[in-house]
Amino acid sequence: MVMGGSDQLPCHHKMVIGEITRSHQLVAKLRSLVLTSPPTSEWRPELANNLFEEVLESYKVSVSMLLRPCSCFAEASEVNCSKGSLAVEEGTMNAEDQPERMDIGYAHVSRKEPLSTASTTTTLHLDGHQWRMSGKKKTSNGDIPREEQKSWTIVTPAPHFDGHQWRKYGEKHISNSEFPRNYYRCSHFKEQGCHATKTIQQKEGNDEPPKFIVTYKMHHTCKSMTPIYSLFLESTTQSAPIISFAPGNTPQNKQTETYEDEKDFKRHDHIISSSNVPMLIDLNLSIESK
DNA sequence: CTCATTTGACCACC
DNA sequence: GGTGGTCAAATGAG
Known part of the structure; x- marks a missing residue:
């Protein structure tokens, strides 16, 4: 940092x-x-x-x-803060939104461009994730257009470790894209009416381990989230301190496994999206100790 | 038998 | 009309 x-x-x-x-x-x-x-x-x-x-x-x-x-x-x-011109988006999760859980994946601060138009924000790489947030432009009938629904995107080698349980409901081949896009919604969609969804798509290229573009839509309203602090951030420096509180079987271990084929990957995909997710904290920070 | 995933069809948006 | 998102019946795993 x-x-x-x-x-x-x-x-x-x-x-x-x-x-x-x-x-x-x-x-x-x-x-x-x-x-x-x-x-x-x-x-x-x-x-x-x-x-x-x-x-x-x-x-x-x-x-x-x-x-x-x-x-x-x-x-x-929406207020300028210091010289960074930082703005907290309306609807951004804060401590009051999610008092019982520490789900860092949902913390979102974005940098507003000067004189930005209605809905565009650029990304501030505050935490190792790449963030994007769309605005609230509405259609003529009052609905928020699909494109403009509140969403945020991260790029991560571990797309499943966000502390929530998801159920896959669709898969789609995307034009000009090598990999299909998978659609998930919160497992508590039915019993608790939680409308959180996410899509996962493998990033193009030969990244090792493969990286996934995860786009979340809607915040969770369900209450039964596993109390995990799943801070899996992309490490960019060798010196980044890594703390893993699970001996073996960490998400990282899971994700760095190589998969024989797509089926094999999907089996792991199923396993690691279950609630029994071990704890991992992987902070991408460079701290000078004096 | 139950529940999660798969997959083709349908629909909304651009 | 093309593309992406969702639905729901079929299928499979446990």
Whole structure:
């Protein structure tokens, strides 16, 4: 994450950076503990557990800060913040929208172009995902056109680990596209009327592992989400600290498997979209410790 | 038998 | 009219 001088950052970003730096230090302590103390130490499990708790709490706080618009956003629904000209979109998920869960995949801050037209926003690569959000232009009959429905897109090698359960309801070959597009809706569509949907399409090219373009539409209104902090962000630096809290069988492990054919992939696709998703935190951050 | 996936048909939007 | 999104019957897995 390369950013300018800290005085150019929105105030809550400075707090987040501070919190993440603390997390980094805690992880360093944890590493030191694991590598240097004898496995038989009586105090080792308890101390390790305490450190883990602190790290988890610290990340939780960081994410909460990111989800909550800073005070300089609060004056209006769309306000310039510092020099970054950041705007929080109406309808963007914040801490109030999703108080019980930390689903970072839905945090969305976009950068408005100066004099932007009705519905276009450009992407701010704040968290390693590529984001797009369409506006709210309406048709003559008052409906939001399909193209303009609120949606956001991420590119990820792990398109299924967003903490929700999805049911596939369609597949379509897209013109000028090598791979079909798969259509999913929330598994709680029927019993809870949750209208969240997403499409997954493999990105063109020979990426290894393959990357998928995941487009979400509508926020979840269901209440039975697995409490997972699924922060699978694309790593772009070797030095990015990676924390995996699941010994083996991580989503990453699943996704980096190679599939014999499309059927084979789809079998895994089914498995990994179930609710039994292990926890993974993979932060793409470069923190200078001093 | 139940439930999830597949797949062709239908429909809305551009 | 072409393309993309959704529906629903058929199919398959457990």
